[in-house]
Amino acid sequence: MSQTIEITYPEQIQKINIANGTNLYAIDLSNFNNLVDLTCTNTTLQKIYGFDGASTLISGIDLKNNQIDTFFNLSNKTNLRYLNLAQNQLIGYIPALSGSPLLRQFFCSRNNLSGPIPQLSSLTNLVEFKCESNQLTGPIPALSGLSFLKVFLCNNNLLTGSIPALSATTNLVYFYCAFNQLTGPLPSLSGLTKLLVFHADNNGFTGSIPVLSSLTNLVEFKCESNQLTGPIPALSGLSNLSIFNCNTNRLSGSIPALSSLTNLTEFLCNTNRLTGSIPALSGLNNLQQFICHTNRLTGSIPALSGLNNLQQFICNVNQLTGPIPSLDGLNNLQQFICSTNQLSGSMPSLSGLTNLQQFICNTNQLSGSIPSLNSLSALQQFICHTNQLTGFAGGSVSNILGQFQAQNNQLTSTPVNAILAAFVAANNTTGVRVLNLGGTNSAPTGQGITDKATLVSRGWTVTTNLI
Amino acid sequence: MKIYSNQNVNVEQVIPFPDEVHTTDQEWWMIYDADTKVIAIEPLQCSGYTSSSFTMVISNTEEELLEYIKQNNLIYSVNKI
Numbered sequence: 001m002s003q004t005i006e007i008t009y010p011e012q013i014q015k016i017n018i019a020n021g022t023n024l025y026a027i028d029l030s031n032f033n034n035l036v037d038l039t040c041t042n043t044t045l046q047k048i049y050g051f052d053g054a055s056t057l058i059s060g061i062d063l064k065n066n067q068i069d070t071f072f073n074l075s076n077k078t079n080l081r082y083l084n085l086a087q088n089q090l091i092g093y094i095p096a097l098s099g100s101p102l103l104r105q106f107f108c109s110r111n112n113l114s115g116p117i118p119q120l121s122s123l124t125n126l127v128e129f130k131c132e133s134n135q136l137t138g139p140i141p142a143l144s145g146l147s148f149l150k151v152f153l154c155n156n157n158l159l160t161g162s163i164p165a166l167s168a169t170t171n172l173v174y175f176y177c178a179f180n181q182l183t184g185p186l187p188s189l190s191g192l193t194k195l196l197v198f199h200a201d202n203n204g205f206t207g208s209i210p211v212l213s214s215l216t217n218l219v220e221f222k223c224e225s226n227q228l229t230g231p232i233p234a235l236s237g238l239s240n241l242s243i244f245n246c247n248t249n250r251l252s253g254s255i256p257a258l259s260s261l262t263n264l265t266e267f268l269c270n271t272n273r274l275t276g277s278i279p280a281l282s283g284l285n286n287l288q289q290f291i292c293h294t295n296r297l298t299g300s301i302p303a304l305s306g307l308n309n310l311q312q313f314i315c316n317v318n319q320l321t322g323p324i325p326s327l328d329g330l331n332n333l334q335q336f337i338c339s340t341n342q343l344s345g346s347m348p349s350l351s352g353l354t355n356l357q358q359f360i361c362n363t364n365q366l367s368g369s370i371p372s373l374n375s376l377s378a379l380q381q382f383i384c385h386t387n388q389l390t391g392f393a394g395g396s397v398s399n400i401l402g403q404f405q406a407q408n409n410q411l412t413s414t415p416v417n418a419i420l421a422a423f424v425a426a427n428n429t430t431g432v433r434v435l436n437l438g439g440t441n442s443a444p445t446g447q448g449i450t451d452k453a454t455l456v457s458r459g460w461t462v463t464t465n466l467i
Numbered sequence: 468m469k470i471y472s473n474q475n476v477n478v479e480q481v482i483p484f485p486d487e488v489h490t491t492d493q494e495w496w497m498i499y500d501a502d503t504k505v506i507a508i509e510p511l512q513c514s515g516y517t518s519s520s521f522t523m524v525i526s527n528t529e530e531e532l533l534e535y536i537k538q539n540n541l542i543y544s545v546n547k548i
Contacts, residue, residue: 385513407513432500432507432544438515439492452518461498461507461519466487 007032018043029054041065048072063088064107071113075099086110086130094131098122109133109153117154121145132156132176140177144168155179155199163187163200170194178202178222186210186223193217201225201245209246213237224248224268232269236260247271247291255279255292262286270294270314278302278315285309293317293337301325301338308332316340316360324348324361331355339363339383347371347384354378362386362405370406370415373397373422384409385436391415399426407463408439416441416464417448424451429458438463479535485523487516496525497532505542 007013010031018024021043029035030050037060045066052073059079065087073095074080080100086109093115097103105128113131116138120126128151139161140154149169155176162184166172172192178201185207186200197220205223208230212218220243228246231253235241241261245268254276258264266289274292277299281287287307291314300322304310311332316339323345327333333353337360346368350356356376360383369391373379381403389406392415397404406419416437423435435455437444443465444452452462482488483501490496491514498508501522510532517523526532535541 407515432505434498434507436508436513436515438517439513456518456520459520461517461521463513463515463517465514466489466516 016040018045021045036060038062052076059102061085071095078102081105081125083107094118094136101125104128104148106130117141117159124148127151129153140164140182147171150174150194152176167191173197175199186228190214196220196240198222209233209251216240219243219263221245232256232274239263242266242286244268255297259283265289265309267291278320281307288312288332290314301343305329311335311355313337324366327353334358334378336360347389350376357381359383369393370419373401376401382406385439392418394418395422397422397426399428401426402428402431402433405434405436407436407441409441411437411441413442413445413448416444417446417451420444420448420451420455420462420464423460424454427458433458433460435460436463438465441465443467479531480523480525482523482525484521485517485519487518488523488525489516490514490525494525494527495529495532496523497536498523499541503542504540506536506544509543510536 011033013032014034015037018040019042024043024045026047026049028049030053033055035055035058039062041062041064043066046068056076057079058077060082062084064084068088069091071090071092077100079102081102082105084107086107088111090111090113094113096118101122102125103123104125107130109130110133113134113136117136119141121142124145125148126146127148130153132153133156136157136159140159140163142164144165146169148171150171150173153176155178157180159180159182166187170191171194173194174197176199178199180203182203186205189210193214194217195215196217199222201222201224203226205226205228209228212233216237217240218238219240222245224245224247226249228249228251232251234256236257240263242263243266247268247270249272251272251274255274257279259280263286264284265286268291270291271294274295274297278297280302282303286309288309289312291312293314294317297318297320301320304325309332310330312335314335314337316337318341320341320343324343327348332355334355335358339360339362341364343364343366347366350371353376355378357378358381362383363386366387366389370389372393372395374395377398379398379401383405385405386408389409452464455462492512495510495512497510498519498521499506507521510529524535
């Protein structure tokens with residue numbers, strides 16, 4: 001049921017504040033000649049009438065999270081400092097903002113806006129501009145005169161062209177332009193000493209990663225899924241860096257020293273053309289993810305002991321040599337994947353890795369025995385095929401371990417029988433279950449033959465040799 | 468039932484519920500769940516004798532299996548690395 005609330009003396013009203021209204025449809029601002037602040041958030045508001053004739057004194061408009069579908073003309077709102085229209089149903093273009101030279105904060109995120117981002121160069125007081133998650137097209141406008149700009153978010157649009165020069169935006173703290181169709185080189189970031197977050201991922205950027213060494217406050221740098229070339233720049237002074245993600249580019253050269261990045265939590269550079277060895281990771285006690293698979297890395301895996309927060313170490317499809325280092329104490333490790341390298345030596349003890357879900361080291365030159373999988377209660381995949389393994393340390397396996405692939409090793413009948421017996425005892429009867437002990441291994445014998453049949457009767461897919 | 472593959476055959480053999488089906492180290496094979504279409508074992512070369520309650524597909528080339536996966540809209544496991 002619609003209701004109308006009339007204000008007897010609208011010219012005396014300076015502030016309107018409405019929140020969480022469920023039956024609100026429209027506000028008529030005609031005759032609110034002295035209105036300074038309009039706040040109406042989280043309602044069903046769809047229409048603003050009389051905005052053109054409303055007070056030119058208005059400085060703050062917060063209409064976040066309503067159902068407004070039409071942008072209003074801002075050309076005579078010369079005192080406007082704050083405009084928030086995020087999370088509405090706006091369609092059409094963003095109007096010119098040049099008539100509001102005092103504007104400090106402009107938010108129109110999460111609407112259905114199209115067309116270009118308007119010129120911003122005259123908004124010399126602009127501090128925050130957010131227009132992410134629309135369908136905006138065209139280039140990012142020049143930002144060079146915006147010396148107070150701290151936040152610029154335009155991610156998840158259809159923007160084209162290159163990022164404009166940022167060297168004069170010396171107060172910039174957050175810059176997001178991910179998930180657009182931007183091209184060209186990344187701009188110089190030198191001098192942006194306040195920059196905390198730079199996200200330019202999932203675009204078509206070319207050229208090299210800019211110099212980052214002066215960005216001592218940088219916390220997140222994400223440029224994954226572009227076409228960047230050249231080396232990863234030096235990161236050694238970036239003591240606050242937490243996330244560095246440049247995967248799926250065409251980067252070459254070696255991984256720079258990381259040992260001083262004590263706040264690093266994620267280092268992701270998979271699917272590039274990186275060469276050289278993995279740098280020392282000792283001391284990176286906050287490191288949770290180190291993912292550099294599908295490169296051309298050589299040398300040995302560095303010591304991982306002490307990395308108590310490490311959850312994922314994924315370096316498959318490289319040319320790594322030497323042994324797998326000790327994993328003792330890595331109680332948070334969930335995935336260790338180093339398949340398709342040239343690793344040698346024996347497999348490490350997995351004892352105590354109670355969070356380990358995937359251990360994948362197939363297609364290497366590992367020898368010795370498959371370690372005990374006792375008490376690895378989270379383990380779901382253990383894949384060690386195509387190595388030179390000869391034994392099994394024995395013991396039980398988890399009842400959620402559903403993929404065990406150890407084919408093409410040199411397992412004799414004794415370890416093959418022991419593995420089959422362990423899986424029968426575990427009695428995993430859910431999900432896809434695969435046990436492969438075929439290839440160059442010996443065939444099961446005696447009870448092992450019976451155990452294979454038992455597993456198949458329980459829904460397992462089992463491959464072995466036959467005597 | 469025992470079905471032995473023939474290396475000279477270029478087309479796939481599709482074997483529901485394989486019972487100790489022999490493959491050589493030259494053949495490519497895979498296993499999938501015909502009900503859910505989820506691939507249990509991705510295309511591989513591995514000799515041995517395989518039994519399963521799923522469906523086995525054998526071919527002389529990996530490409531043929533990949534084409535089979537595509538044509539039959541089979542689904543890779545979420546754990547694919």
